[in-house]
Amino acid sequence: MNGDIMTESIPQSAPAPIVSEEKPKRMAIIASAGTLDAAYPPVILASTAAAMDMEVAIFFTFYGLNLIHKKKSKKLKVSPIANPAAPMPVPNIVGMIPGMTGMATWMMNRWMGKANVAKFIELRDICLESGVRMIGCQMTMDVMGVKAEDLIEGCELGGAASFLEFAKDADITLFM
Amino acid sequence: MAEVHQTLDARNLSCPMPVLKSKRALKSLEINQVLEILATDPGSMADIPAWTRTTGQELISAEERGPRDFRFLVRRLN
Numbered sequence: 001m002n003g004d005i006m007t008e009s010i011p012q013s014a015p016a017p018i019v020s021e022e023k024p025k026r027m028a029i030i031a032s033a034g035t036l037d038a039a040y041p042p043v044i045l046a047s048t049a050a051a052m053d054m055e056v057a058i059f060f061t062f063y064g065l066n067l068i069h070k071k072k073s074k075k076l077k078v079s080p081i082a083n084p085a086a087p088m089p090v091p092n093i094v095g096m097i098p099g100m101t102g103m104a105t106w107m108m109n110r111w112m113g114k115a116n117v118a119k120f121i122e123l124r125d126i127c128l129e130s131g132v133r134m135i136g137c138q139m140t141m142d143v144m145g146v147k148a149e150d151l152i153e154g155c156e157l158g159g160a161a162s163f164l165e166f167a168k169d170a171d172i173t174l175f176m
Numbered sequence: 177m178a179e180v181h182q183t184l185d186a187r188n189l190s191c192p193m194p195v196l197k198s199k200r201a202l203k204s205l206e207i208n209q210v211l212e213i214l215a216t217d218p219g220s221m222a223d224i225p226a227w228t229r230t231t232g233q234e235l236i237s238a239e240e241r242g243p244r245d246f247r248f249l250v251r252r253l254n
Contacts, residue, residue: 048192051199052230117190126196 025054028167030175034063036076036108036120041176042067043123049172050130058127059163060155061137064176065144067124068134068151076120080104128154135162178236178249181209187216194220195227198250202233205252210236213248224248 027049031042042064046056066072080086080095080103088104095101112119128134134155141147141157148157156162167173184201186194194215202211213224221240228235228250236249 044192051196116188118193
């Protein structure tokens with residue numbers, strides 16, 4: 001009797017096979033540094049991943065928040081202090097002289113320009129145009145006194161849980 | 177010889193711009209149309225094929241015509 005009922009409740013025809021759209025690959029990046037040299041890798045990889053049809057989110061935390069700060073992201077710098085790989089490697093005591101950070105930054109920008117590397121802002125714009133989610137860390141904003149209107153258009157605000165919700169299904173996860 | 181429907185001049189651009197511009201140009205084509213990409217970035221010999229493989233487009237050809245002179249033909253499949 002029970003068997004009959006169960007048999008009846010099972011649909012006679014098998015459900016149509018689900019045409020599975022392959023799930024897009026996903027990349028999650030944490031950008032935690034705010035210097036000119038550290039600004040490039042997140043936007044280079046994010047824009048390229050978007051061009052490769054991946055879903056991308058970048059979580060900007062601590063100094064990384066500068067990369068989506070309207071004003072600060074326009075004047076990112078690279079320091080020669082404690083940075084033997086700097087464009088202009090100098091002893092730390094020389095790097096401390098006023099103007100040395102400006103000079104190292106100028107040199108790096110010049111080298112990047114000579115090698116025809118796109119500007120950071122240009123790459124960041126391409127990220128936004130191609131659907132890369134940019135999440136500003138709310139806690140960092142509170143710590144550093146950054147307001148939502150200080151950040152560029154198109155970014156979201158969130159915390160650790162917002163990032164993890166996206167990153168839990170990521171194929172690639174990078175901390176930069 | 178595949179008929180070229182659009183040419184992208186990505187010469188004098190560094191990574192990742194050739195791939196980013198190729199993506200944008202290919203999206204403007206119809207399915208089955210062919211994009212010609214000209215590039216000078218030596219990395220593009222590895223990167224353009226990696227991009228077509230990942231996105232399921234057809235790389236018809238990848239030629240190194242000289243030092244820093246690369247030409248690719250990509251057919252849009254999706």
